[in-house]
Amino acid sequence: MKDKNKILILPDFIANQIAAGEVVQRPESVVKELVENALDAGATEVAVVVKMSGKQLIHVVDNGCGIDKDDLELSIKRHATSKLITAEDLEEIRTYGFRGEALASIASIALLEIRSKLKDAEHGWKLVAEPMKKEIISPISMDSGTQVFVKNLFYNVPARRKFLKSDLTEFRYISDTMIKFAIIRPDIRFTFYDNENLIFDVLASDPVKRIENILGKNISSSLIPVDYSTDTLKISGFVGEPLIAKQSKSGQYLFLNRRSIISKSLSYAIFSAFEHLLEKKSHPFYVLNIILDPKQVDVNVHPQKHEVKFEDEKYIYNALTKAVGQALQSSNLVPEIALNYQEIQSPFTKMNDEDKFVVVNKMTGEVISTERNYQEQRGQSTTSPNFQRSRDYSSNSSENKNFEISAFDFLFNKKKSENQQEEALTKGEFEKPVQMYWQVHRKYICTQTDKGFIVVDQHAAHERILYEKALKAMNKEYSYSQDLMFPIEVELDSSKRLLVKELEKDLVNLGFVFDEKVNGKISIKAVPLDVVSGSESESFKEIVEQYEEESRLRDSTTRDNLAASFSCKAAIKTGKYLTGEEMKKLIDELFNCSMPYVCPHGRPVIIEFTIPELDRRFGRML
Ligand SMILES: Nc1ncnc2c1ncn2[C@@H]1O[C@H](COP(=O)(O)OP(=O)(O)OP(=O)(O)O)[C@@H](O)[C@H]1O
Ligand SMILES: [Mg+2]
Structure with missing residues (x-):
């Protein structure tokens, strides 16, 4: 038995299995690692075949640079990589891979076969590796490029295999990953099979066409391009029109230097740029790639490289909000009445009649x-x-x-x-x-x-106008207040009075001037310009009540919620008769708004x- 306090160096095989636990969590991780290797090898065509959702077989074929015999032997050793040479390289990673761990990890938990041929070589080499056994290398005739077979994943780690989810769930993970690669690399042809079923085969094309091929025309025809640069970064891609926002976050693709990443805060940055364009609980569609000097980001903080650490995250956050905000503002978001002509059979037909x-x-x-x-x-x-x-x-x-x-x-x-x-x-x-x-x-x-x-x-239009005015007033861009001839008193219950105290600064910036009297009543001396004369106290009360409601329903800033509450309560109501002049003024003001197409509630x-x-x-x- 082992001496309790004796330190031993773990045998390679066990060390690899432990590393594999981090790198390979499920079949999808293998697919991701192998496709990344293919892309790093400069492939222009990558084919992926999975059987039993990758539990039985994952087969990845590429037409990249290939591997020579010596490197093939090395490729499955831990820390063997052709992608990093110096410590400085680690500071600016330009390839998907850099650790030299993926193949070694895979080889410790599955049967691995790699076939590879360099472009000008006469023949290729085949390596067969089985955990705990010496690998076998033999020559093979094949096209140039690399083919990797991963069979019976986790067959020697039953606990891990047991924890895999149903075939359908595991397949979904794989398919999500393939979709991400296909979307961010439209320059590459991807072919993807589940058993004998072709899931997609997309030829190299432009980014919009690729999105259409993968996600459908409904999405690709509702894209707003994003193109934003500063001295240090570039953000490009697309956001979807609010119409295609979903109840789930499934249509959100964020990349850093074309690597798919997960970042709660950056997702929120994009979401917040949509401001009130979206209905409650819906999530915008986006495909955005942040291009950043690799020195300013550490991708080596997460075993699957999903999370990254930015040197200046706040800067990226602000840039994303601006990039998306500008794209939305410059696009025409007026929903057109689209008539579906497939559904409506036209009774008219073109004919030739005597020339x-x-x-x-x-x-x-x-x-x-x-x-x-x-x-x-x-x-x-x-x-x-x-x-x-x-x-x-x-x-x-x-x-x-x-x-x-x-x-x-x-x-x-x-x-x-x-x-x-x-x-x-x-x-x-x-x-x-x-x-x-x-x-x-x-x-x-x-x-x-x-x-x-x-x-x-008419109500939504006025809401939009007032909402933007209110925000500007609260940002102190202009004075929006009118004094009342005589102060007006408002009675509020104690919880509302507390809320008023909390909101005092913003209410004052909005245009209200008030103080609390000894009897608990609030005396109002000035109100925002658009509050209708005679309804001042009612408006004040309603705005505070509405604020409570808004902040319960929405995840926005105090100012946003207050501006939305004010605009909702002060806007002209449905049912109000408007003269021609009033209508003209309303429409003119609406088109002067920075975002005239949706009301603060997203309608x-x-x-x-x-x-x-x-x-x-x-x-x-x-
Ligand atoms: N499809 C491929 N085409 C050409 N070379 C490959 C291919 N797959 C792997 N290699 C070679 O094998 C090496 C090891 O691959 P592996 O995925 O284990 O490590 P890595 O990609 O360098 O780093 P990481 O562990 O971060 O993925 C690579 O550095 C590369 O030289
Ligand atoms: Mg790799």
Whole structure:
């Protein structure tokens, strides 16, 4: 029996198995290590085949530089690597691998076979390694590149094998890893098989096409490019439009120098740039690669290299928030009404009729010529008949009288300009339309744009405007306060009074001036500019109550929540009649916002109907 206090050096085999425990946790770890080796070897094509979710076989084939006979023998020894030579190299790692541990670890817990041939060599070499046995090397005829077979993973460590999850779960791990490689390396062809089933075979292509091939068109058509650089880093990739945000975090791909990493704080940096673009509990889609001088990051802090340590994490955090924020602001996030033409069978078909091109309605046999003047068509679709019908409709009921006024007073009051406009329409002068606003059911505002028309949710639009004003006020960018002629008292219960104390600084920056009286009441002397006269005390109360609600539901900063509460309570409500001038002001202010398309709660503010979509819908275009 071993002397209790005697220190022994562990035999290589046991040391390797212990290391393997760290490097190889599951079949997915093997796949990751082998694909990384293939990429480090400069492969342009990598094929992966797994059987029984990698428990039975993992086979990785590459067309990289290959390994010569001597190196092949060394490759499965611990700390044998061709990737690091000096201690300084460890400070700036440019390859996926650097420890010289992966193959040694794998060889200690599975049957390993490596076949490899250098490009100009006459033949390749095959190495067969079995734990506790001397490896065998023999010549083999093969294409240049490397093939690695890993069979019966953990067969000699039953405890580890027992702890593997179901085939489906283990396969998911592998598949996630393959997807990450495929996404970040669109320059590489990846082929991936599960038994005989082809999961994907993606040829080298550009990043968007690769995302489309791997994740589908739904995602690839909703990407916003991110391209941001500072002196020391570059962030590139894509974020998804809020529309494709998911309830889970599965659509989030973060890379550092093309290595997939996990970082709670950096994920939060990206999330926070989405500000209030997302509905509660949804997570944005992103594929982002941070390119950083390897000297500024330590990738050697985690056995699977998933976590990394940045020299200046705060800097990266801020850069990510800025990069994503700028990308979102410069993109048009107005959701268009997308009509699905696969679902809507068009009754129209194009036909050739005596050299003349015609469109025929298949249902009725009606022939609709395509040679109509396009300008004329557009004129017909926007001139008076539409309005005439609405007028008749509104005058039929007294309930709708107000809508009639709201929809058309702006037009009727400007009879002259309407006439001018009709003249312009007949002349086909569409470039400078007279702006018209139509309030629908005291809820939505419609107006024409260059591309078609938009429908704006009046409450959400005003919320957005006030939210941005409030944030600016709290950042002291401008004064947003108006003094009251006479102070107004508000009564709050003790918990709300405590909350007011807590929020005092921000409430003051927002524009409220108040103090607490001896009787516990709060005396308000000034309120933010947009608080409607006569509702000051009610607003104050509601904002504090709403704040409680917002902060319970959302994971945002105090200021954000306060701005959202203020905007929600002070914004014009659904049901409020707006004059033409008011609608115009609202829309103008909305488009002056830095992010006009969503309200602070993540709901859309604007929906656009484009002329091409409408044309297709009405059968004017196939
Ligand atoms: N597919 C391959 N093509 C060419 N050379 C390879 C391939 N796989 C492994 N090698 C060689 O074998 C060596 C050992 O590989 P291994 O994965 O064990 O270590 P590493 O990649 O250097 O470091 P790490 O343990 O961090 O992955 C590599 O340094 C490389 O020289
Ligand atoms: Mg490696």
